Amino acid sequence: MILQAAFTPWAVGEPATNSPKPLPRYGVFVFSNECTQGNGSGNVAGDRITLLRFPSGDLALYEYGNGGAQGPVLSESVNIDERTSAITIRVRDEWSTAPTRDGWGIDTIEGELTPESLIVKLHGETTTTSLPRIVGMPKPIGTCR
Numbered sequence: 001m002i003l004q005a006a007f008t009p010w011a012v013g014e015p016a017t018n019s020p021k022p023l024p025r026y027g028v029f030v031f032s033n034e035c036t037q038g039n040g041s042g043n044v045a046g047d048r049i050t051l052l053r054f055p056s057g058d059l060a061l062y063e064y065g066n067g068g069a070q071g072p073v074l075s076e077s078v079n080i081d082e083r084t085s086a087i088t089i090r091v092r093d094e095w096s097t098a099p100t101r102d103g104w105g106i107d108t109i110e111g112e113l114t115p116e117s118l119i120v121k122l123h124g125e126t127t128t129t130s131l132p133r134i135v136g137m138p139k140p141i142g143t144c145r
Contacts, residue, residue, distance in 0.1 A: 022082065023115050026053050031118035031131035034065060035144035045144050047131060049089070049109070049118055051078070060089045062109065064122070080113060087113045087120075 023029060032048035044065035050072075052059040058078040076090040089109040111120030111128065118131045 022085070023113055024053070026055065028052055030134040032134050033129065033131050034063075035142050038143045044141070047122055047129065049120070049131060051113075051118075060091070062089065062091050085113045087111055087118070089120075 029051045030048065031051070032046065034044055034046035034048050037043045037045055046065055048061075048063045050061040050063075052061070058080060060075040060078050061072040062075065063072045073091045076092060077088075078090075079088040080086070087110070091107050091109065109120050109122060111118060116133050118133070119128050120131065121127070122129050
């Protein structure tokens, strides 16, 4: 019985089989809740963050819609804590009133990265927005609910 306990996964410190797998270190990952407005205009609403993970570092493209799609806005920096899955993306915000050295505002997008979604605070909001990971891109964007 002691020998059997020594070879069970929990006895040797391996993660449980139902724990989430981390997002791969390299690749292109799209997280989006974009939709088209149901009023017949075809305007895009929602947000999309495309995370590009390269050997030289991470980049993000941020797009958002509020009647018409805006962007993409290339990130100034992306920080991912591989241990906690916390993510911080800094993007230029051309509508911000915050002064910076070059006259552009900087918006910070913070949240948590999972293999299934990106949960972030956007546009200075205090509540979080879940952007599901999009797999199998060749499909139409759905209508907003």
